[in-house]
Amino acid sequence: MADLALVPETASAAAARTDLLFLVLLAFSAAITLLVAVLITLFAIRYRAGTQRDRGPLPGPLRREVELGWTLATLFLAVIIFVWAVVQDLGYLRPPAEALEIDVLAKQWMWRVRHPAGPREINRLHLPRGRDVVLRMNSSDVIHSFYLPAFRVKQDVVPGRTTSLWFRPEKTGRFRLFCAEYCGTDHSRMTGEVVVMEPEDYARWLDARPAGDGLAARGEALFTGLGCAGCHLSDSGRRAPVLAGLAGRPVLLADGSRVIADRRYLMDAILRPRQEVAAGYAPVMPGYDGILSEGELAALIAYLQRLDGPEAVQAGDGE
Numbered sequence: 647m648a649d650l651a652l653v654p655e656t657a658s659a660a661a662a663r664t665d666l667l668f669l670v671l672l673a674f675s676a677a678i679t680l681l682v683a684v685l686i687t688l689f690a691i692r693y694r695a696g697t698q699r700d701r702g703p704l705p706g707p708l709r710r711e712v713e714l715g716w717t718l719a720t721l722f723l724a725v726i727i728f729v730w731a732v733v734q735d736l737g738y739l740r741p742p743a744e745a746l747e748i749d750v751l752a753k754q755w756m757w758r759v760r761h762p763a764g765p766r767e768i769n770r771l772h773l774p775r776g777r778d779v780v781l782r783m784n785s786s787d788v789i790h791s792f793y794l795p796a797f798r799v800k801q802d803v804v805p806g807r808t809t810s811l812w813f814r815p816e817k818t819g820r821f822r823l824f825c826a827e828y829c830g831t832d833h834s835r836m837t838g839e840v841v842v843m844e845p846e847d848y849a850r851w852l853d854a855r856p857a858g859d860g861l862a863a864r865g866e867a868l869f870t871g872l873g874c875a876g877c878h879l880s881d882s883g884r885r886a887p888v889l890a891g892l893a894g895r896p897v898l899l900a901d902g903s904r905v906i907a908d909r910r911y912l913m914d915a916i917l918r919p920r921q922e923v924a925a926g927y928a929p930v931m932p933g934y935d936g937i938l939s940e941g942e943l944a945a946l947i948a949y950l951q952r953l954d955g956p957e958a959v960q961a962g963d964g965e
């Protein structure tokens with residue numbers, strides 16, 4: 647279907663079925679619109695002012711047949727489309743039993759993802775191709791909406807309730823994720839991507855990100871406990887650089903120099919942040935020199951290095 651370019655990129659079989667329904671509806675509507683337009687034009691010419699045409703009603707029996715005919719034809723079409731759409735929608739409602747379950751937490755203004763095997767991601771969701779996936783979604787603040795155009799799925803994410811969404815990626819690649827419910831200042835920046843990989847690659851990706859135990863998990867606990875998330879995660883990089891996906895990437899500093907966010911940089915930035923201010927941010931972060939033990943520092947860095955995120959989000963990217 648995507649080849650027709652009548653519809654957006656398609657990445658699942660369900661998406662192709664939805665497109666078929668849409669295109670059939672479009673064809674029906676176009677045909678009926680055309681028919682009505684042609685009849686209006688013909689009648690306007692045939693019965694224009696001044697002509698001596700017969701303007702009386704059709705003979706009784708014929709009139710009933712014509713009326714009955716178009717009423718039944720319309721009803722028949724409407725019922726077909728209704729049943730078709732209901733069957734299609736019910737399919738989206740019931741996730742298959744064997745689906746891979748992944749937790750998604752929406753938060754102003756980001757998507758936090760937790761895989762059953764442990765790894766976490768922000769604004770990015772890695773998936774294996776050819777396997778049903780069901781997302782169990784919650785919001786920690788307001789209503790958001792998880793929207794994947796390539797899969798033709800969209801579901802509200804509501805605080806205080808778990809909503810689900812399922813689909814089966816059938817194509818490898820990167821597909822865009824949007825928030826489709828206005829949720830505050832940075833709603834338009836609450837985007838991300840779904841990365842569909844071959845199952846082997848997905849397994850390798852999982853292996854490269856061991857479960858949340860050990861050093862990185864301790865780092866995460868520290869990150870939360872010290873309140874780092876308050877500026878570095880919750881604000882989409884307006885007060886401080888968002889750290890997801892930062893490790894190993896270049897950072898532009900306030901003095902115009904560029905450094906790679908390697909282990910050494912991360913360490914300096916935590917211990918002596920005022921010398922390592924990323925361009926565009928006020929030097930407000932307290933230094934942790936003498937506060938963190940060596941082990942704590944190592945745990946924090948292990949956590950930061952594992953914190954995956956889209957390339958677009960990195961230090962120096964804020965306004």
Ligand code: CUA
Pocket residue numbers: 755789790791825826827828829830833834836
């Ligand atoms: Cu979240 Cu809009």
